[in-house]
Structures are given as structure tokens and as C-alpha cells.
Amino acid sequence: MKLERAKVRDLGSQITEEIVATWEKKYEKRDDGFYCKNCDSQIKQVTCFVSIHLKAFEPKCAGPGRVCKINYPFCPKCDGELEYVRACYHVRSLMVGLPVFFLLTLPPPEKGGESDGL
Numbered sequence: 366m367k368l369e370r371a372k373v374r375d376l377g378s379q380i381t382e383e384i385v386a387t388w389e390k391k392y393e394k395r396d397d398g399f400y401c402k403n404c405d406s407q408i409k410q411v412t413c414f415v416s417i418h419l420k421a422f423e424p425k426c427a428g429p430g431r432v433c434k435i436n437y438p439f440c441p442k443c444d445g446e447l448e449y450v451r452a453c454y455h456v457r458s459l460m461v462g463l464p465v466f467f468l469l470t471l472p473p474p475e476k477g478g479e480s481d482g483l
Contacts, residue, residue, distance in 0.1 A: 372445065374437075376452035380415055388438055401440035413437035413450040420455045 392399040399408040418428035437450040
């Protein structure tokens with residue numbers, strides 16, 4: 366039996382608010398969903414797992430292990446099918462610096478537990 370390789374896109378450490386804003390420029394909203402401006406296919410979305418790293422360790426990617434999830438839109442015809450996407454984001458401190466699109470995805474702190482600094 367041959368194992369199939371997962372269809373993964375790696376965005377590297379380039380994930381920024383500006384990059385996220387460019388995603389919507391590739392698609393057109395219609396009554397029944399979003400469509401690719403290039404080929405007119407209906408857009409799908411998968412989860413993008415974003416590892417949070419500390420700038421102090423650059424150019425290496427190291428940090429506390431925090432992972433945020435955001436939606437990643439893609440065109441199955443232009444981009445191919447994807448199972449998931451991964452990226453990283455480098456911050457100066459875990460106390461400040463996360464863009465709004467990450468803050469909306471963070472889970473609430475556990476009640477009665479130790480805080481991890483976010």
C-alpha cells in the first residue's frame with residue numbers, strides 16, 4: 366500500500382496582516398460564495414496553523430509553542446487541493462505584538478490555571 370503525502374502549503378515566516386489582506390484581492394464575492402478572479406472556480410478554505418515565535422531567536426524559529434489557527438482561502442483549480450497550510454509569525458514579546466487576526470483566534474485562558482503570558 367502506497368502512502369499518500371499530505372497536500373500542505375508552507376507560507377514560511379512571511380505571514381503578516383498585509384499578506385492576509387492580499388488573499389481577498391484574488392477572489393470575488395457573489396450571492397452564493399466567493400469565486401477566483403483568475404479562473405472563476407468557487408473558493409474553498411482550509412485551516413492555516415500559525416506558530417508564534419520570538420524575534421529574539423531569529424533567523425531561527427523558536428518560541429513557546431503557541432499555535433493559532435486562521436482560515437486560509439484557496440482556489441482548488443489554480444492552487445490545487447490542500448489539506449492544511451502552515452506558517453509562522455515572529456513577535457518581539459508574547460505580551461504585545463500579535464495582529465488582530467491572531468487575537469481573534471486565541472482560546473480563552475484556562476480558569477484557575479497558570480497563564481502562559483498572553
